Amino acid sequence: MQTTDASQLASTVHQVEETYRMRAVLVPLDPTPAQEQLLRSYCGASRFAYNWTVAVAKSNWDARIKERREGVDGAELTKSLSWSSYSMIPLWNSVKDEIAPWHRDVTSHAFRSGVTNASLALKNFTESRKGVRKGEPVGFPTFKNRHSRQSFTLIDFGRIGSWFSEDSRHVRLILPHFATEPRITRRREQLQWIHTTESLRRLKKKVASNEWTIQAVTISYTGGRWRASFLIRQYIIPSPSCIRLRESLVGVDLGVKHLATLTVPIPGVTDEHGQIKNPCHLDAELTSLAKLDRQISRCKKGSKNRAKLRLRHQRLHGRIARTRNLHLNRLTTTLAGSFETIVLEDLDVAGMVKGSKKNTTAALRRSILDAGWGELRRQLAYKSEDRGHQVVLVSRLYPSSKRCSHCGETKAKLAVSERVFECSKCGISLDRDVNAARNIRDEGIRLLTNEATVAGHQSETLNAVSRDRETKPPWRGRGDRYQSRTTQPARNLSPLA
Numbered sequence: 001m002q003t004t005d006a007s008q009l010a011s012t013v014h015q016v017e018e019t020y021r022m023r024a025v026l027v028p029l030d031p032t033p034a035q036e037q038l039l040r041s042y043c044g045a046s047r048f049a050y051n052w053t054v055a056v057a058k059s060n061w062d063a064r065i066k067e068r069r070e071g072v073d074g075a076e077l078t079k080s081l082s083w084s085s086y087s088m089i090p091l092w093n094s095v096k097d098e099i100a101p102w103h104r105d106v107t108s109h110a111f112r113s114g115v116t117n118a119s120l121a122l123k124n125f126t127e128s129r130k131g132v133r134k135g136e137p138v139g140f141p142t143f144k145n146r147h148s149r150q151s152f153t154l155i156d157f158g159r160i161g162s163w164f165s166e167d168s169r170h171v172r173l174i175l176p177h178f179a180t181e182p183r184i185t186r187r188r189e190q191l192q193w194i195h196t197t198e199s200l201r202r203l204k205k206k207v208a209s210n211e212w213t214i215q216a217v218t219i220s221y222t223g224g225r226w227r228a229s230f231l232i233r234q235y236i237i238p239s240p241s242c243i244r245l246r247e248s249l250v251g252v253d254l255g256v257k258h259l260a261t262l263t264v265p266i267p268g269v270t271d272e273h274g275q276i277k278n279p280c281h282l283d284a285e286l287t288s289l290a291k292l293d294r295q296i297s298r299c300k301k302g303s304k305n306r307a308k309l310r311l312r313h314q315r316l317h318g319r320i321a322r323t324r325n326l327h328l329n330r331l332t333t334t335l336a337g338s339f340e341t342i343v344l345e346d347l348d349v350a351g352m353v354k355g356s357k358k359n360t361t362a363a364l365r366r367s368i369l370d371a372g373w374g375e376l377r378r379q380l381a382y383k384s385e386d387r388g389h390q391v392v393l394v395s396r397l398y399p400s401s402k403r404c405s406h407c408g409e410t411k412a413k414l415a416v417s418e419r420v421f422e423c424s425k426c427g428i429s430l431d432r433d434v435n436a437a438r439n440i441r442d443e444g445i446r447l448l449t450n451e452a453t454v455a456g457h458q459s460e461t462l463n464a465v466s467r468d469r470e471t472k473p474p475w476r477g478r479g480d481r482y483q484s485r486t487t488q489p490a491r492n493l494s495p496l497a
């Protein structure tokens with residue numbers, strides 16, 4: 001009975017859904033040495049423009065503060081500068097010949113992305129100061145140096161043409177139009193396409209069918225490797241999954257010993273109790289990381305050996321992150337495809353790691369981050385949405401571990417070391433995580449039935465992760481407005497129509 005309620009609700013939730021969503025597709029790159037040199041110069045240019053924007057904004061801001069302190073007011077005050085990218089980009093274009101005479105050897109996209117990112121950082125600072133922005137307070141942007149993350153963004157205004165080569169194995173690298181440097185002008189042909197280590201066939205097909213539209217491409221040096229991140233506008237066409245549903249609803253308890261405990265076991269994914277072991281990707285490499293750290297500390301600063309070891313260190317971290325992501329992706333795809341409704345606990349991961357250090361040891365905090373609960377939730381949210389399914393979040397204050405899932409008796413205290421839940425009232429003895437997962441499932445059902453019966457009731461469930469802390473990238477603006485006006489079915493839309 002309760003399960004039918006849940007499925008009815010799922011269908012009503014999806015009628016009000018927006019027709020598209022932004023997502024990122026990551027592509028590992030394999031540039032030639034000449035291409036890598038060019039990529040590094042683009043990253044440097046982006047950083048240069050970023051720092052220039054921050055410096056201009058800062059000097060204007062400081063000047064006004066100083067004048068106000070000296071009692072200057074009204075018309076005599078230095079005019080305030082608009083920090084938006086629409087004002088900053090023309091300003092940059094007017095001074096670039098003077099401050100960056102080399103700018104013709106770098107694509108204009110690199111400078112634009114630097115200025116845009118800086119004005120976004122300035123906007124976050126202003127909004128945080130006014131109290132408009134949620135989340136942690138944001139300070140005035142700081143300058144970047146060559147040790148900061150290396151990246152630049154190419155924004156697609158529809159004039160770039162195809163991003164992919166004929167063989168689906170190369171991504172377009174935009175070259176500066178008016179380059180004077182012979183290493184670029186002589187070798188345009190060789191520089192134009194960057195080899196990728198993965199096939200782009202799926203991405204190419206989706207873009208060709210207008211299901212996905214590429215908005216921007218960010219190329220970055222992450223984890224010791226180059227990669228491209230395609231920012232994609234995806235039209236949401238909820239399609240029922242091909243896998244037969246196991247059951248309509250599942251409760252999931254996330255933990256450190258067991259990454260997840262499900263109320264419904266899935267053969268091949270979980271054990272017979274519905275538990276999935278935590279693979280502890282970081283723990284497995286801790287010895288190698290410590291060894292590398294020791295070797296690095298013994299090297300002379302600025303030496304070639306140190307640089308080599310640092311690269312190995314970066315790559316090891318990159319590999320750990322990729323393995324974790326692969327594991328989570330496999331798990332979330334199965335989960336999102338197998339259940340119509342997934343009930344999760346709304347864990348405050350940042351708070352658990354940052355908060356009181358009395359209850360958590362360094363090892364536990366590391367394990368929490370290594371498990372990747374936040375990423376698991378994020379992936380589940382969008383994958384469920386793709387299939388027309390939903391994720392329900394249970395309040396973090398709900399005592400899922402302390403309550404008996406059989407009789408409802410709540411214990412006053414339950415130590416983390418107690419792995420078995422023993423009820424003093426009904427005498428049931430259960431694995432701690434299994435008990436918690438059942439409680440989460442029951443609470444999820446309660447939330448869904450309440451919501452369905454109480455009209456006009458404020459929704460307690462969320463269909464996706466709240467993204468309080470992020471601000472929309474500015475280049476989404478125009479396209480979004482265009483999209484909201486159209487009433488045609490999303491699939492037939494051509495980006496040029």
Ligand SMILES: [Zn+2]
Pocket residue numbers: 404405406407408409423424425426427428
């Ligand atoms: Zn009991």
